[in-house]
Amino acid sequence: MLSCKDATKLISQGLDRRLSLVERMGLHLHLLICHGCRATEKHLVFLHEAGAAWRQHHDLPSTLQGDSK
Amino acid sequence: MTPDELSAQLHELQPRLVRFARMQLRDDSAADDAVQEALLAALENARSFDGAAAAATWVFAILKNKLIDEFRRRSRNPVVDVDAEVALGEQLDEQFDARGHWLTPPSAWSDPGASLEQKRFWEVFEVCISGLPERPARVFGMRELLGMETEEICKELGISTSNCWVLLHRARLGLRDCLSRRWFGED
Incomplete structure (x- = not known):
């Protein structure tokens, strides 16, 4: 069974890469029984979405990916 | 033009x-x-x-x-603020017991979406990011504010992918704590 600490690492990495099947299953099982980690997942997803909202708040272009060359 | x-x-x-x-x-x-x-x-x-x-x-x-x-x-020529990064790591570790389980499980924020509409929220958000040590703050900023991919960030900063993930994990949990305390009013 994953510890909460390891679960938070997977939640964070899940925002940056595709987790493996084993990782996703382990995390899923952990989240079913752990409300602290479920809250954490919502918090981190919120932070992830807040970045795009931050650009919007400051009226910055929504895509900063464009190549300037 | x-x-x-x-x-x-x-x-x-x-x-x-x-x-x-x-x-x-x-x-x-x-x-x-x-x-x-x-x-x-x-x-x-x-x-x-x-x-x-x-x-x-x-x-x-x-x-x-x-x-x-x-x-x-x-x-x-990296200026790594080792003390601040160690302090952040310890602050996060203190939330868990020896087996890695929450000492005090975090609870859900009430209606976080509504905060995005409030000017004051963004001031607190920026204060919280500025309060992080330099490297986690920079990696978080490149990832979430600039919207860059992790691989691109590691390449630009010359750090390993796993190091990038560690920094992002710490930045996110640190930021979560700061917003919980300073905005969502848990203490």
Whole structure:
């Protein structure tokens, strides 16, 4: 069974890469029984979405990916 | 656009550019220099813009590249604030018992979506990011504020992917704590 600490690492990495099947299953099982980690997942997803909202708040272009060359 | 039209447009854009650069660089004079360079580069290309929106997108893209150049330059001679990073790591570890389980499980925030509409929320958000040690704050900023991919960030900063993930994990949990305390009113 994953510890909460390891679960938070997977939640964070899940925002940056595709987790493996084993990782996703382990995390899923952990989240079913752990409300602290479920809250954490919502918090981190919120932070992830807040970045795009931050650009919007400051009226910055929504895509900063464009190549300037 | 004529150079005059563009110059009026850039004048209007400047405060946003400055804010954006200062948030990323945490060094006001370096940020102001980067903005100046981006504005000059835009002026030199005035004729190539069809309209204000194109100019704004272009100048932000230029500025982003200037910031990345600066990050790259700094990562060659990194000033790692070891004490602050260790303190952040310890602060996070203290939330867990020896087996890695929550001592006090975090609880859900009430209606976080509504916060995004509030000007005061963004002030707290920025204060919380600025309160993180430099490297986690920078990696978080590149990932979530600039919207860069992790691989690109690691490459620019010359750090390993796993190091990038560790920094992002710490930055996110640190930011979560700061917002819980300072905005969502748990204490």
